[in-house]
Each structure stands twice: as C-alpha cells, then as structure tokens.
Amino acid sequence: MTEKQSQFVKLMERAARRHNSYVVFKDFCAITAISFYNAIFKDPAKEKEYAHIMGKYTKEEADCFPAALAVLAEALEERVHDFLGVVYQELGANNKAAGQFFTPYHLCELMTNVSVVTDNWDKRLINLIEEPACGSGAMLLPICERIRQRPETNNKFLFVATDLDLTCVHMAYIQLTLCGANAVIKHANTLTLEVYSTWPTIAYIGNREELERRMMAQEMMDIFHNPAERKSNDIIVPETLAQKGLLFDLRAGK
Numbered sequence: 001m002t003e004k005q006s007q008f009v010k011l012m013e014r015a016a017r018r019h020n021s022y023v024v025f026k027d028f029c030a031i032t033a034i035s036f037y038n039a040i041f042k043d044p045a046k047e048k049e050y051a052h053i054m055g056k057y058t059k060e061e062a063d064c065f066p067a068a069l070a071v072l073a074e075a076l077e078e079r080v081h082d083f084l085g086v087v088y089q090e091l092g093a094n095n096k097a098a099g100q101f102f103t104p105y106h107l108c109e110l111m112t113n114v115s116v117v118t119d120n121w122d123k124r125l126i127n128l129i130e131e132p133a134c135g136s137g138a139m140l141l142p143i144c145e146r147i148r149q150r151p152e153t154n155n156k157f158l159f160v161a162t163d164l165d166l167t168c169v170h171m172a173y174i175q176l177t178l179c180g181a182n183a184v185i186k187h188a189n190t191l192t193l194e195v196y197s198t199w200p201t202i203a204y205i206g207n208r209e210e211l212e213r214r215m216m217a218q219e220m221m222d223i224f225h226n227p228a229e230r231k232s233n234d235i236i237v238p239e240t241l242a243q244k245g246l247l248f249d250l251r252a253g254k
C-alpha cells in the first residue's frame with residue numbers, strides 16, 4: 001500500500017470503533033457514490049439511503065468520510081491507479097467466494113498497452129470499452145491514465161462497466177468519476193442481463209450529446225469501410241446509444 005492508502009485506512013479505522021473497518025469502507029463507498037450521483041440527479045431514494053448510512057455514525061466518526069475522500073482524490077490526482085481496489089482487498093472486504101480477486105494494477109497496465117491502446121484507437125472517432133465484471137475498475141484505469149496524458153482524446157472513449165456487487169459498482173463509479181472518464185457503471189448481472197441500477201459519471205452526462213454524435217458517425221464509417229457487412233441496399237440508420245441500451249435514460253433513472 002502507498003502512504004496515502006495507509007492514511008485512508010487509518011481514517012476508516014478511526015470511524016470503525018463500533019463497526020468493522022470493512023463495513024465502514026463499504027459505507028464510505030456507498031455515501032460517496034450517492035453524493036456524486038445526487039449532485040446531478042437528486043434521487044430521493046438514494047438520499048434516504050445516504051441519511052440511513054450516516055445515521056450509524058457519530059459526528060466525529062462521520063468526519064472521517066470527507067477526510068478520506070480528500071485523500072483519495074489527491075492520490076488519483078497525483079497518479080491514476082486502483083486506489084480503492086487495493087484498500088478493499090487489504091481490509092478483507094472482498095467476497096472471495098464470488099471470485100473477487102482484482103488484477104494487480106501493473107498487469108492491467110500491461111494488458112492495456114498490448115490490447116486497447118493500439119495505433120488504431122486514435123484513428124477512430126470513439127472507442128467503446130466494455131468491462132463485464134469490472135470490480136473496482138482496475139482494467140479501465142490505465143486507459144484513463146493515457147487519456148490524462150492527452151486530455152483532448154477524452155471524448156474518444158466511452159466506458160461501460162458492469163458488476164454484480166454494489167460495492168464494486170460504487171468503487172468503479174467513484175474512481176472513474178474522479179478520473180473524469182465518460183463512463184456508465186451498471187449494477188447488473190452480465191450473465192442474466194438483469195439491470196438493478198445505472199451510475200453515469202458526471203463527465204458522461206456533460207459529454208453525452210457529443211458521445212452520441214461520435215458513436216453514430218463511427219458506426220456509419222465502419223459500415224462503409226466494410227461493405228461486406230452490409231446485408232442489403234437498405235438505407236442504414238445507425239442505432240442511437242439509447243437503442244443500443246447504452247444511453248442512460250435521465251427520466252427513467254435506469
């Protein structure tokens with residue numbers, strides 16, 4: 001663990017006099033994710049959940065949460081890495097029975113270098129990166145690191161990350177939000193396709209229209225560059241993000 005991660009764990013322990021530190025960690029992830037989400041959506045059910053969690057803590061204990069968020073934000077500002085995934089495993093909060101062993105970050109970086117970040121991605125208007133079992137989002141963070149080196153490429157990436165475990169969804173949502181990524185994190189079962197809730201990052205909401213334009217234009221270009229894939233001479237109408245099930249419906253909340 002880094003110095004900042006140890007500092008973060010100490011804050012979790014300080015708030016954990018009456019609860020296990022991994023329960024405190026899960027609560028931290030839940031209230032932080034809700035506060036990011038409700039900065040835009042003001043969902044009353046999530047507001048209630050927030051109040052319920054905070055009700056478990058004294059004022060002194062609750063003060064550890066903003067302090068921990070400041071440590072996390074500073075750490076990710078200094079360097080993109082899987083801060084929360086390491087802490088999650090260190091505190092033993094991971095559900096080993098559900099196979100929650102996260103990929104070490106240096107391996108995620110290696111895999112990104114040999115697969116996603118090839119010469120080809122720069123030529124595309126948009127790259128849709130899907131992670132069907134995202135954990136804390138470790139596989140996606142090295143791409144955010146690349147984007148940070150070239151911020152003008154941010155809207156060339158749209159991340160769709162899914163996990164069955166709500167704490168994992170919260171972790172991925174928090175880290176991708178703090179890294180400024182265009183991302184939608186789904187609390188869903190990738191095998192049965194059941195979706196329980198959807199968490200779009202603040203950057204995604206801000207860039208949504210441009211992402212949609214890029215997505216549709218790229219799809220047209222793909223079709224015209226690969227005429228063999230055209231099945232008929234019908235006029236091609238690219239699917240919108242909503243038709244692809246990728247667009248967050250602001251009204252439906254899903």
Ligand SMILES: C[S@@+](CC[C@H](N)C(=O)[O-])C[C@H]1O[C@@H](n2cnc3c(N)ncnc32)[C@H](O)[C@@H]1O
Nearest residue numbers: 099101102103133134135138163164165189190
């Ligand atoms: C081995 S971890 C990998 C996490 C991440 N991809 C990484 O490399 O660090 C597998 C993840 O899959 C999630 N998971 C298990 N079954 C799932 C399902 N049916 N749908 C979505 N996620 C699932 C677990 O909660 C866990 O976070």
